[in-house]
Amino acid sequence: MRLDTSKAPQAAPSIWCALACVLCFSCMTPATAAGQSAPMQSEAMFADFIQPDGAITVFPKGDYVEPYFALKALLAAHRLGVDVTVAASAFAHWLLPFQQENGPFPRICRSGAADWVACGPADADDSLDALWCLTATDVLPGDRVLAASCARSLQHLATLWNPAQQTFRALSGGSAAYFADNVEVIGALTQLRRDRSAAARFSVQLAALPSAAGMLKGLRFAYGYDPDGALEPERASLPPAPIGFYPNAVAPVYLWLYNLRTGASGKRYWQVWMAHYGQKWLAGESDHFPWGLIAWAAYQAGDAATARTWLGNSNAWRAAGRWNIVEEGVRVGLANALKTKDTGSDISNDITGDMSQPS
Numbered sequence: 234m235r236l237d238t239s240k241a242p243q244a245a246p247s248i249w250c251a252l253a254c255v256l257c258f259s260c261m262t263p264a265t266a267a268g269q270s271a272p273m274q275s276e277a278m279f280a281d282f283i284q285p286d287g288a289i290t291v292f293p294k295g296d297y298v299e300p301y302f303a304l305k306a307l308l309a310a311h312r313l314g315v316d317v318t319v320a321a322s323a324f325a326h327w328l329l330p331f332q333q334e335n336g337p338f339p340r341i342c343r344s345g346a347a348d349w350v351a352c353g354p355a356d357a358d359d360s361l362d363a364l365w366c367l368t369a370t371d372v373l374p375g376d377r378v379l380a381a382s383c384a385r386s387l388q389h390l391a392t393l394w395n396p397a398q399q400t401f402r403a404l405s406g407g408s409a410a411y412f413a414d415n416v417e418v419i420g421a422l423t424q425l426r427r428d429r430s431a432a433a434r435f436s437v438q439l440a441a442l443p444s445a446a447g448m449l450k451g452l453r454f455a456y457g458y459d460p461d462g463a464l465e466p467e468r469a470s471l472p473p474a475p476i477g478f479y480p481n482a483v484a485p486v487y488l489w490l491y492n493l494r495t496g497a498s499g500k501r502y503w504q505v506w507m508a509h510y511g512q513k514w515l516a517g518e519s520d521h522f523p524w525g526l527i528a529w530a531a532y533q534a535g536d537a538a539t540a541r542t543w544l545g546n547s548n549a550w551r552a553a554g555r556w557n558i559v560e561e562g563v564r565v566g567l568a569n570a571l572k573t574k575d576t577g578s579d580i581s582n583d584i585t586g587d588m589s590q591p592s
Contacts, residue, residue: 278561278565279561281293282303286327286347288349296343297341298341298342300340300341300356301361302356304367304368306561307321310565313563313565313567313570314566325379336389336390338365339353340352340356354404359403359414359417362389364421365382365386366387367425370431387438391442392405398451399451399454400415400454401414408471410470411469411471412466413483415448416452417491419449419491420491420492422439422448456468460493464506466484478510478514479520488502489534490533492533499534500535503530522560523555526559528543528544529566540567547560
């Protein structure tokens with residue numbers, strides 16, 4: 234994902250880009266053991282981002298909504314055991330009227346004191362279509378209105394498939410395509426197809442989309458990805474983007490988020506990633522934003538120590554204004570998931586503080 238800060242009044246100087254959702258989401262949700270406390274509620278945790286009307290802004294106390302980032306944050310927290318039902322329902326029904334007739338959603342900005350208006354294309358259509366349907370089916374499965382909207386999104390997603398390149402384009406009418414987006418779509422469609430209810434409800438729409446095998450083949454063809462080869466794909470985007478922490482170092486991270494890197498091989502590749510990039514990332518030196526999605530990937534890879542380190546550093550980044558809704562979603566989720574691994578401490582106790590940006 235590519236956050237266009239030129240259209241975000243509160244954006245930080247550098248561009249922050251994020252992706253991710255889930256392949257085999259059920260493998261990623263920690264079980265609630267008997268005797269444990271009830272799932273953490275999300276509403277207080279996202280208080281600096283959630284507006285009274287249900288909108289969820291990119292930045293604390295903001296006036297700019299990028300639907301992908303709000304959904305990403307909600308799904309991250311949800312997968313890490315946080316109850317996001319109320320916040321997700323309010324946001325989804327706030328967002329629903331903005332869906333275009335052919336399926337996609339726009340970027341949304343505040344106009345005046347209370348009104349919201351479409352203010353440009355969303356961050357990416359392919360990943361947003363996928364995350365919208367995951368929210369509808371996995372977080373809010375009983376909502377028939379959202380299910381109908383999901384069907385439209387899946388129909389739109391099919392129009393983004395480029396059979397010549399064997400990849401999904403990021404935007405309607407555009408040519409750019411991204412490795413991370415396509416891994417995210419693989420994860421989302423795999424989850425939908427494994428969910429019996431979703432697979433039956435959206436059978437027509439899912440049949441019009443490429444198979445998992447076809448999409449995995451596309452990762453090889455379009456991006457030069459070899460699951461047994463180098464850590465990074467040969468190309469993180471089409472056309473190739475300038476080399477940088479994003480997209481090059483970040484691209485392979487999504488393989489852990491979607492369970493495309495698992496087992497002994499996954500642990501070995503994670504050690505390689507950490508050896509190449511881990512020190513600067515954990516020090517907050519790789520990008521303006523601290524990339525909590527990488528901490529989530531560490532947790533997925535079995536590296537709870539690294540996830541704890543990132544979580545321990547997060548207060549300083551929040552206080553410095555190096556924060557957004559996805560960082561908060563991962564922070565809330567990891568605090569909830571890691572507290573069951575810690576002995577004698579609950580690191581979720583201090584995550585509800587005010588996040589007003591410093592002057």
